[in-house]
Amino acid sequence: MPTSVYSYNMSRNSDNTRIYRVKTRGSALSTQLKGRDYKGKRNVTSFVSDDTELQLQHGESVIHPQILKQARRSGQLNLSNRGMVEVPNIVWNINKITPEEGQQLSLVMDETDGQRWWDQVVLNKLILASNKLSTISSEISNLVDLTVLDVHDNQLTSLPDTLGDLLALTKLSLGHNHLQTLPKNIFYLKELHSLFLQYNQIEVLEEDIGQLTLLEHLDLSYNRLRSIPYTLGYLTHLWKLNLSNNKLKFLPPEVGNMCALRCLDITHNALTKLPDEIGSLSKLEQLFVRHNQLVCLPFLKSCTSLKELQAGNNRITEVPQELLETIKSVKILDLRDNKISTLPEEITILQELERLDLSNNSLSSIPYSMGTMSHLKSLLVEGNPMRSIRRDVLQQGTVHLLRWLRSRMEDNLSTGNSDRLSSAHQEIGIDKHALHVMHTLDLSGKVLNNIPEELVKKAAEEEVTSINLSKNALTDISPCLDILASKVSELNLAFNKFSSLPQLVGNFSKLLYLDLRNNQLGDLPLELSKLSTLRELYLCNNRFEKIPTVVFTFDKLEILFASDNRITSINVLGLTKLPILTVLDLRNNNITNVPPELGNLRQLRSLVLEGNPFRNPRPAILAKGTPALLNYLRDRIPC
Structure with a gap:
């Protein structure tokens, strides 16, 4: 045998x-x-x-015969991370089987799994990544059926001319090598969809790159390119282009012809200006231009799909209204580390904006109207010479800053002339301008027993995002408020007469802020578990004997005030389910014991326990502040 x-x-x-x-x-x-x-x-x-x-x-390295056998079955061979300095010849000839080998394979397979040698699959995927290869054999041309070739993270300085014979290739990964030029034969690979050349030493990109018309993803980051050929504009199927970390001083206007482009990354270059033609990229969703020398941004008039614009670390001096009008769909806008001195009122045009970074500019103030930007979750203004906003307001985070901006806007509106709602609502004193501009329904201090339905409908028309019903005589909430539930992020029911909270409040699924202070509440309904985005909850001055169970389902909760109640114990297990809770105020309750395990809540920045009848920790420990208190408690956890 x-x-x-x-x-x-x-x-x-x-x-x-x-x-x-x-x-x-x-x-x-x-x-x-x-x-x-x-x-x-x-x-x-x-x-x-x-x-x-x-x-x-x-x-050569020894390759286990079982690996070759498996490759012939699957058509895929992975030889990555093996320390190879040269690829064994058997790899280049893996599709060839001598009659003797065929006879042996047939006999062996007859005895094992019943497969025959003639059932083998030609190699279509070869991974040689993370080795020590300095050359690739010209015999690679034997693998004409390859669709994927990955040789990234090696020591290649050149590529064989026969690489151009692999006409079936759709993905070629050459990143993290020492290539200085690209062989002409790469441009013969007309079926390429993905070409990765990052982390090489390429100084010139040939005009022939325009021949790869089916390319969808091209990565040339971390090279030494000083210019890009105009033929790049021929790549009309390209949806992701990464040119970051090169030495580019300009982009050809033909870049505007890449009509499928969704992501363009040109960070860390030497660009002083972007071509206006970028504004023609109607499918562009992400534009990264950080760390350049730009003094302005082009008007992105056709970029209606743009969601993210990162232009930090440049020399931009202003944000013109014309630019803002062309990027209304943006959700992330990064303008940090520039030279912007004023921000126009038109910034509120960006109603979809969720993150705005203005850190380290020259701003002395920001428009109060920004407080009405209901989707804004992160507003960063540190490092600016702010004169109109107190430092303590800036340090309290986005929610507090937006609320402060709204309050200043309210003060301005109250001192000026404003239109009033007509009919019965004029008697209530509702400011129509506040509804329209601030998207706020403020009915605080009106001594109301119920909310007029007509007024709620008007608020819905104005897409109200904040409701203030505090300081009234409410014992229930009218069902008509449900039409506002899908948009409201702030709800204030403080200083009313609620003995139980209506289940309707659970429908306000986008709430970030809920104020229930000074009522007669003893528990909260489980229906509130739908408030999955809630960040701040105020339960002070009620009749709670424990922290309501439903509170422990608010995994986005950052601030919990529950002082001046009748709480007798601290549910540490429940509090551990609030991973980002930073402020916990339990002052003036009936807590007789502070569990040492409370010290494991290391994310707490403010823990207030004064005014309770427990003996330990002593007042002297409490006076040292939250970090010392948490350390004290952890030291007393039983071993």
Whole structure:
């Protein structure tokens, strides 16, 4: 019976010779394959099995026959991270089987899983990443069916001309090598969809790049490019282009022809201006231009799909109204580390904005009207010479800052002339201008027993996002308020006469702020568990004997005030379900014991327990502040 190799193991002799014990099928004998390490390379001699000779070339790595067998079954071969300095010849000839090998494979498979050698799949995916390859053999042309070739993270300085014979390639990964130029044959690969060339030393990109018309993803980041050819505009299927971390001083206007482009990254270059043609990229969703030398941004008149614009670390001096009108769909706007001195009132045009970074500019103030931007979750203004906003307001975070801006706007409106709602609502004193501009329904201090339905409908028309019903005589909430529930982010029901909270409040699923102070509440309904975005909750001056169970479902909760109630114990297990809780105020309750495990809530920045009847921790410990209090409690956790 012919012999075939199916497994081996390695050991060393006393003279550091490597001994490979190779098991063979069809014989009880084992043969030895000897080799000696020499300057990090393996010098392997030939060995003879029963009746088959296998010759290994100098410098080759041994590949387990089972790996080759599996590759012939699947069409995929992964030889990444093996320390190879040269690819074994068997890889380039893996699709070729000699008659003798075919006979052996047939016999072996007959005895194992029933497959035949003629059922093998030609290799279509080859991964040689993270090795020490300095060259690729010209015999790679034997693998004409390859669709994926990954040789990133090696030491390649050149590529064989025969690479151009792999006409079926759709993905070619050459990143993290030492390539200085690209061979012309790459541009013959007309089926390429993805080409990765990041982290090389390429200085010039040939105009022939325009021949790869099916490219969808091109990464040339971290190279030495000083210019980009106009032919890049021919890549009309390209949806992601990364040119970051090069030495580009300009972009060709033809970039505006890449009509499929959704993501353009040109950070860390030397650009002083962007071509106006970028404004023609109607499908652009992400534009990254940070760390350049831009003094202005082009008007992105057709970029109606733009969601993210990052232009920090430039020399931009202003944000013109014309620009804001062209980026109304933006959700993330980064303008940090520029030279902006004023921000126009038109910034409120960006009603979809969720994150705005204005850090480290020259702003002395920001428009009060920004307090009405209901979707804004992060407003960063640190590092500006602010004169109109107190430092303590800036330090309290976005929610407090927006509320402060709204309050200043209300003060301005109350001192000026404003239109009033007509009919019965004029008697209530509702400011129509406040409804329209601030999207706020403020009915505080009106001594109301119910909310007029007509007024609620008007508020819905104005897309109200904040409702203030505090300081009234409410015991229930009119069902008509439900039409506002899908948009409201702030709800203030403080200083009323609620003995139980209506389940309707649970429908306000986008609430960030809920104020229930000074009522007669003893518990909260489980229906509030739908308030998955809630960040601030005020329960002070009620009749709670414990923190309501539903509170522990608010995993986005950051601030919880529950002082001046009748709370007798602290549910540490429940509080651990609030991973970002930073402020916990339990002053003036009936707490007789403070669990040491409370000290494990390391995310707390403010823990207030004064005014409770417990004996430990002592007032002297409480006076040292939250970090000291948490350390004190942790030190007393039983081992």
